Amino acid sequence: MASSYKNDGNSGLVSLCQQLLTGRRLILASNRGPVEYRVDKDKNLRLSRGSGGVVTALSAVSKYVELTWIASTMGEGDRKVAAEQNGKFLVQLPDQHLYLRFVPSTRNVYHKYYNIFCNPTLWFLQHYMWNSPYSPNIDSNIHDAWENGYIPVNQAFANAIIDDAADDSTPPIIMLNDYHLYLAGGFIRQQLPSAIIQHFIHIPWPAPSYWQLFPNTMRKSILQSLCSVDIVGLQTLRDVHQFLDCCEAFLNGVRIDYEKHTVFHRGHLTRIMHYPVSVDVAALTRLAHSPRIQEYKEKLRPYFGEKTIVRVDRSEPSKNILRGLRSFDRLLEQYPEFRRRVNMVCFIVPSRSGIKQYQKYTQEIFDSIDTINSKYKSGEWQPIKVFFENNYIQAIAGMSMYDVLFVNPVIDGMNLVAKEGPIVNQKNGVLILSEAAGACEQLKRNVIPISPADILGTTQALYDALTMDEAEKEKRIESLRSTISSYDITRWLTEQFKDLQSLITQPSLPQLV
Numbered sequence: 001m002a003s004s005y006k007n008d009g010n011s012g013l014v015s016l017c018q019q020l021l022t023g024r025r026l027i028l029a030s031n032r033g034p035v036e037y038r039v040d041k042d043k044n045l046r047l048s049r050g051s052g053g054v055v056t057a058l059s060a061v062s063k064y065v066e067l068t069w070i071a072s073t074m075g076e077g078d079r080k081v082a083a084e085q086n087g088k089f090l091v092q093l094p095d096q097h098l099y100l101r102f103v104p105s106t107r108n109v110y111h112k113y114y115n116i117f118c119n120p121t122l123w124f125l126q127h128y129m130w131n132s133p134y135s136p137n138i139d140s141n142i143h144d145a146w147e148n149g150y151i152p153v154n155q156a157f158a159n160a161i162i163d164d165a166a167d168d169s170t171p172p173i174i175m176l177n178d179y180h181l182y183l184a185g186g187f188i189r190q191q192l193p194s195a196i197i198q199h200f201i202h203i204p205w206p207a208p209s210y211w212q213l214f215p216n217t218m219r220k221s222i223l224q225s226l227c228s229v230d231i232v233g234l235q236t237l238r239d240v241h242q243f244l245d246c247c248e249a250f251l252n253g254v255r256i257d258y259e260k261h262t263v264f265h266r267g268h269l270t271r272i273m274h275y276p277v278s279v280d281v282a283a284l285t286r287l288a289h290s291p292r293i294q295e296y297k298e299k300l301r302p303y304f305g306e307k308t309i310v311r312v313d314r315s316e317p318s319k320n321i322l323r324g325l326r327s328f329d330r331l332l333e334q335y336p337e338f339r340r341r342v343n344m345v346c347f348i349v350p351s352r353s354g355i356k357q358y359q360k361y362t363q364e365i366f367d368s369i370d371t372i373n374s375k376y377k378s379g380e381w382q383p384i385k386v387f388f389e390n391n392y393i394q395a396i397a398g399m400s401m402y403d404v405l406f407v408n409p410v411i412d413g414m415n416l417v418a419k420e421g422p423i424v425n426q427k428n429g430v431l432i433l434s435e436a437a438g439a440c441e442q443l444k445r446n447v448i449p450i451s452p453a454d455i456l457g458t459t460q461a462l463y464d465a466l467t468m469d470e471a472e473k474e475k476r477i478e479s480l481r482s483t484i485s486s487y488d489i490t491r492w493l494t495e496q497f498k499d500l501q502s503l504i505t506q507p508s509l510p511q512l513v
Contacts, residue, residue: 025165026175113152138215196230200496227251244261253266292393312417312421323408332383346386396420402425416439418447
């Protein structure tokens with residue numbers, strides 16, 4: 001990844017995209033699309049922008065260049081549009097140049113692909129959660145989901161991309177995304193040997209010792225496919241090193257250059273790069289001062305105390321919400337002077353509610369909150385308020401008011417809450433951040449880092465954050481803002497496009513001896 005960069009707005013990215021895509025098309029693929037179509041009670045189709053970190057980050061691309069986005073049908077509305085359009089179509093969004101092509105799957109196949117294999121199987125493995133109470137066993141259901149869900153959906157994505165590129169005189173640039181599509185690159189390479197293919201993985205990449213929990217046939221197929229693309233993008237250097245270690249451990253006849261971060265396998269050279277995903281700082285800043293945010297701040301103010309700890313999470317085990325609640329419980333128990341003075345406000349987004357492990361975890365969260373509130377409630381004061389809904393504007397309003405932002409995942413690819421919070425916060429709030437979150441690699445000098453499993457250490461971090469002096473708080477948050485602003489979403493995209501362009505201008509990298 002290029003080391004020098006000047007954040008001069010979007011003009012450099014626009015120019016780079018124009019150079020890169022002269023005579024070439026850009027095709028982007030992810031499980032979830034940039035928009036979702038829903039059928040309302042009157043049977044009319046309604047379009048809404050997609051949600052989730054992947055979609056939020058990648059939607060920025062179509063502000064600068066025309067692209068075709070390949071995505072799964074997610075519901076009845078998407079399936080209806082897919083049947084009507086029978087191919088790609090222009091999406092009616094005022095600020096984007098975006099064509100969409102849906103990949104339809106039967107409900108049964110998609111269920112096996114998404115609800116059994118992708119989540120929780122791959123997700124749990126890559127978040128080091130296999131020994132948690134929620135982890136699945138690799139039994140006949142998992143093998144069936146691999147054969148009759150994951151493989152066919154990946155093949156369908158590849159076929160859609162190959163078909164879309166059929167009329168191109170120049171091979172396209174293809175950007176695949178995340179753990180849902182690990183096999184698509186290999187299928188595409190077989191039919192489009194000259195295509196430029198990048199695969200960006202938004203979640204952590206575990207060490208070989210953890211991948212050994214997976215059947216050899218599955219992990220080998222995944223690695224072989226990823227090593228058929230030109231660039232594998234990961235969030236952190238830690239992920240890069242562990243990916244290289246996996247290639248060396250599990251692929252036969254592979255040659256690794258640990259200094260240049262390359263893998264040579266079956267005559268193909270793949271660069272393994274890290275691009276830490278970021279946020280749109282300018283847009284966040286505008287949003288933080290918008291009337292809608294001000295309205296939500298007034299609504300939230302009664303739930304904020306003299307000092308307030310805020311957390312924003314999806315309701316899933318990797319976010320480590322239960323240990324966070326235990327640490328807060330211990331804080332109030334050990335330091336009774338904080339009772340009636342310190343509140344915790346939790347913005348929890350429902351996640352994968354159709355999967356039983358997530359249902360169980362969500363119930364345990366609410367049980368824990370009820371227990372803590374019952375234990376410490378005094379008069380009209382109760383320590384924890386939870387908002388259980390997908391309301392991004394409300395969460396941003398909450399983050400603008402935190403004294404402490406509490407981010408303690410077991411592990412995360414990045415965690416954009418840790419980057420959004422300091423940008424929108426208006427109180428010189430302190431960030432507590434898990435060392436296992438990818439964001440900690442960039443931000444660790446100005447956060448209070450914690451081990452996510454250490455209840456006592458996390459309790460101490462909460463105490464330190466709540467009692468930190470104002471000068472230190474101001475120094476830390478200003479440094480955080482500077483770091484996040486210097487590597488914003490524009491830079492994240494720019495670095496990737498620079499490396500893609502280098503594959504065109506310097507197509508033959510030195511091969512390993």
